[in-house]
Structure formats: C-alpha cells, structure tokens
Amino acid sequence: MDHNKVIERSLIHIEEHLQHPLTVESVAGAFNLSKYYFHRLFSAIMGCSLNHYILSRRLNASLAFIQNNKSSLTDIAYQLGFGTQASFTRAFKRHYGVAPSSLKTGTTTIPPVPVPEVVKRPIKNINGDIVTDFTLTEFKETRVSGIAFEVDLANDDYKEKIRAHSKLLLSHMDGILNTPCYVIYSNCQPDSTRFKVLCGIPGSMEIDQPFYFTVDVPPIFCARFNYRGDLLDIGDVLKTDYARFLKISRQETAETEIELIQAFDNVHQLDSNYHIYAPIKKLPLDSDLE
Template identity: 30%
Template sequence: MEWLERMNRVLDYIEDHLEEKMDYKKIAQIACCSEYHFSRMFSSIIGISLSEYIRRRRLTLAAFEIQKSNHRITDIAMKYGYDSVDSFTRAFKKTHGLTPTAAREKGTSLKAFPKISFQISIKGDTEMEYRIENVDFELRIVGKGKTVKTSRAFKTIPTLWSTARKDGLMDKLIDMSWENPKCMLESLLGVCGKEAAITDEHFTYFMGVRYDGESPEDLETLIIPKSTWAVFPNIPEAWKRLYSEWVPTSGYELADLPCIECYYPPKHKPGHELWVPIIPKK
C-alpha cells in the first residue's frame, strides 16, 4: 500500500544517511506529513523516538566497524556524528554497556539494533473503535498559543499543559467550556499548528476551548473551518494505531487541517479523544 511504501522509503533514506547529518524535514517530506506528526507517529508505533532509533542504528554500525576494522575510535566517532571521543564513548557505553576500546577485545558481547520495517499487522482480536463526526460550522476556539520547536514538540507540549495548570489558564478555560456545553468538542483542546504540514522549525501549539461568547482580552481566537473528523478514544493508543492500522485501510486520508486532542472533564467516558481531520481518498 502507498502508506507502507512511504514509511519504508523513509527507513531506506535514514539508512542511507546514517553517516551524515540527518535531515528531519526531508524525512517528513518523504512520509508526506509534517515533521511533528511523523515524529509523533514514529514514537507511538515503534515505542522509541525517531532520534533514538537513529542513534541506535548509528551505534550499531559503529560497533560493527570497531570490531571488524583497525580504524581509529576518533575517526569512527566523527563518522557517525559525534563531535568528540568522550561524547561517543558515553553514548556507546549507554547502549552497549562497555567502552569502544573494550569492544575491540575478542569474545566481547554487544547489542545490535537492526533496521526496522513497517508492515500492516492484521489482528482479529483487537478492534479499533472510532466514529465519524461531521462538523458543518466553523470551530471558534479561544485560548493561548505557544511557540514550540518542532523537533522537541513531543516533550514540550506536556510541559505547556503543566504550566497552564499552575498559572490558572487551565481553570479559566474549563470555566468557559463546561458551564454551557454546545457540541461534542466541549473540552480542553490542543491544536497543533494551523495546517497539517508543519515544515518550519517552530509552530504554534494552541491550548483552548470551543467558545462562542465574547473573547477575553488576554486570550486569542483560532478559527478552524468546517470539516469531517475521525474520532478515536484514548489519545496515546489512537496515535499508535492511526497510521499503521486505520489510515491505510479506511478509504480516507488526512485533510490539511490540524489534529485536535480533546481532554474531557472528570468522570467523562472516554477521558480523552483524538480528532483527526479527514477527506475521502481520491
């Protein structure tokens, strides 16, 4: 399938450039999605971050080269992207449990992390719950946007919500959202950028709620046009299975709008949902 072909082209690209500075924007372009979304998708499906996978592959090849050749440790470190022998030694020891010099001794046991490949997993015992929501009006979302570095978004966003809880923004949004519910999107909303294709080094992560009243002076307003959404309970599980199981076989593709993470009030079932903008596949 087209999705699998794109993902495996990404892995081929990574493998061909392990001895160079990795171009994360190029990786996202090959995958036909934003840098942020691909990084998130990869982490959800594989269980480790994209950067960690690349690090492990480089250290695997470095270990092979150390054992098979007489090349200097310094040259091998530089070849696989390390600025100094010290930083290479720390990373190597963390992965393999011993120093590069010790790895040259005969009979030494090392760890190899092979190249992965994407495949569709056909499972009959685990269904994937979802529903289709047609929102035939503009979504007016009021809140605050924060600038996020794309490559660190996966770690930065939880910190933004933690800060919002401490500085009172979260309570203010809750009061605006839940006192007068108007639609299924009545929850705390995390909107990633303004378009699906986040190709810049930074983007705006918008924390807000759907609100039709007069916007407070200290908050911003974001308008999302009417669209059709695939809605999945359990955000972490949804991210993990969305690209590998649902999208390839659904007959839909992602629309050029941001995904929205919805965090509902206490005792709401489910507690959170992922809203994914979709259009019929051409």
C-alpha cells in the first residue's frame, strides 16, 4: 500500500464532501480501511487528527462563502455542518482570531489556503504506533563553510529569507561543484521563535564577504529522519514526528546549541530528498533500537 497516495486521495475526498457528514469511519470506508488503522495513519502522516483537519478545511471553505457576501452566517454554518451559527462563530474565532462578521463588513480579509501537500517520508509501525522511520546515528564532526544569518519563525518572510540566503551562497560557488549542503539551525532560546542559521557546504571555502564563516560542527548523536520536499513547508508535521519518536523510543532531547541539521546530497538540488538530524541523548538502550 502506498500510504502517501491513500492520504492524498483522502484529502481530495474530504474537500469534495465538506458539505456532507464526515467521520473517521466514513472516510476510512471510502478507501476500504479500518477506521482504527486509518485514524492512526492519517494522524501520523498529516500531523493532526482527522477531525481537526476536517474542521480546519470547513473553516477554510467558509471564507469564500462569507467574503462573497451572498449567504448569512446561519446558512453557512448549516451548509458546512456546524449546526448553529454560535458554534460556527466560536470555531472561526478560535482558528482565525477574528469573528466571521468582520469579513462580512470588509474590515478583515483572509485568503483561503489550498489543500496541503502530503509530506513524503517513510513510515513504520512500532507496537501499534505509526511513526516516521528513523535511525539512531552520529552526525560526524564536519567543517562547514557558508553564510550565517538569523530568522524569526514568527515572521511570515522567514521562508523567503532562508531561500534567499541559500541562493546567495550558491552565487559564490562554482556551478559545476557537486557537494552536500547543510542547513544548521541553532541557539533557539526558551519561548523564542528566533534561530541562528548556517547554510553551508562541507570543507573550507574562503569568501571575502560579511557573514561568511567556516565552523567545525562537533560530533552529535542524533535521530535521523528522511523527507522529500521542502523543510520550510512541513510545519507541524516534523514536530509531530519528533514527538512520536521520543514517545516510542524513550529517548530524550540533547541539550546542545544545535537544534536541527538539514542535510542535502547536492547543494544544487535543494528540493530533493534530505535527512533531518535531531540531537538526542545517547542512552544505554540505543543499540537495541538501531
């Protein structure tokens, strides 16, 4: 079974039936799967429960109805299965932080978002828990040369900032050079959304420009995960994967300056497969889990 394809098809099915009753049992039945298995599979791959996802997509669908200004909030609530206007309004305010009436008056505009991409990665079943596949390994000591900068995940432009700096690094390199690329996130303080980022390649490279450095990354014991696509677009899925990993493996996060390392095989193909290295404490049970 191609798990990613099943979930991709289920997202389309949900989108086409937002104005009909939707349950775990009805969606799972559309793909001839047990509701218990489908519930675990959906949560593992999408990073949220099916019910939470359906609610978010119904609220997303309501945006067009509201901003077209052709239906009352009561009618919209009924069409999308909220039962009452009051329950719809409460859910809308929790999700968007504003009342739906503010869209009616034109004081607020919220653009709808498309159906999300399914984050591609291998998964496995461990004692009934469906989790992303992982390997316990050591990120070996590596000298990395590249460009350093800071991002704030609370700002909408942080994705573009990381991409722009990656392109800036490439502009100083030989286009023929095929080498791995590392994006290293470090020094996030408690309750902060600010990270330091180093985007670089292994080895020494001298670039006489501000914010270009060569650093030695120490050996770090890590959990390694494999993904396809853009790390900047996987959002809460990575958090969910990591939380599930800690739960089923009984591991603990290591206290290091480095929070995360994203490793690409080729600096010229940053939309290809990559590894995520997350530092963890090296415990006696590690050898049993490899």
